[in-house]
Amino acid sequence: MQTGSADAVLAEALFQPADLGGLTLPTRIAMAPMSRYKCPDGVPHQGVVDYYRRRAESGVGLVITEATYIGHPTAPSYEHVPNFFGPAALAGWENVRNAVQDAGARIFPQLWHTGSFRQSWMGPAKGVPGIGPSVNTNAFTNHPEPTKAMTDSDIAEVVEAYAQAAADAQRLGFDGVEIHGAHGYLIDEFFWSRTNRRSDRYGGDRRERTRFAVEIIREIRRRTGPDFPVSFRFSQWKQQDYKVRLGETPTELADILEPLVDAGVSILHASTRRFWEPEFPDESDLTLAGWTKQLTGLPVIMVGGAGLDRPGLKEAMPASLDVLEKPLKRNDFDVLAVGRALLADPQWAHKAREGRIGDCRPYTKDLLDTLV
């Protein structure tokens, strides 16, 4: 693989300060949220603190934490995911927050409800079924149980749990929060017509299907005030179907994004697997990040494949940043989030700046076993 001075020039552009909706970041590089399943009892320990600190010390301007469970019994599915509620977990997160900010970076927790991926035998609240907009069987198990369709009071409770987590993040000194509205989890299930078949005010056309997200955003705004940075991560693709798209045209995409902006999000995080791909090739070669910026005018985080040669969870080799050139020139994004390349090598950003991407540790599945 040829990397070198051209990559160093591109990486240098990422080492400029960024203004993300009123929040100044020391660099334009974010660590993408990545679940690590290394927190027994949902509590981040010293190993987690050091893991994030290493990235913050090495050129990452914004850490978006792995997804964390909000405080509702139906939120968790998987074991050893950190909570964002309860004294022990919040104290652990405060240590992470301190370490990252001491190193000069900013930090948002990512707030998560797994929706109908949950089964009643999963997570701490055994016996409690997964919930979703409608009765679905989304879980990746051999015999998935049908989800319970959420009642109005379920919705009110989950909205409150998101808002409480955001208010706690603000109280603990975090620089903002990210709402996980992507990849087929609860909020995205409301967006998607296949999983949202409701006939009440939470269902209907694209704009109507954003109501649940809108209520969460509004309540977070009400509790945290007008200036607290709130990022919203969305994706066209779902884990259940990588080919499906929320918006087949820019107008349809705007139908999803505009209500979120009106409700008060300050940053949009456009989750793709290859950031450089044109989103609507019949229209232009603009990326999803570029369309998101054009349609909403908000600061945008771009993500997907930075510094690696392929998507996926198995393995990927270091790759040139040349695909960054066009989105950078065209100002498609404000911040580039880097996932697996940073998971594999905490020094990725510095090595990229020096034109040494080829020296970065490749991404391999076995790295998921430890917090390097």
Ligand SMILES: Cc1cc2nc3c(=O)[nH]c(=O)nc-3n(C[C@H](O)[C@H](O)[C@H](O)COP(=O)(O)O)c2cc1C
């Ligand atoms: C191990 C792993 C865990 C992930 N966990 C999350 C997560 O908790 N929340 C989320 O929104 N995305 C998650 N993702 C997706 C990443 O944030 C990112 O969008 C994806 O890896 C593509 O970026 P990359 O090619 O730079 O890795 C995860 C990805 C990986 C590889």
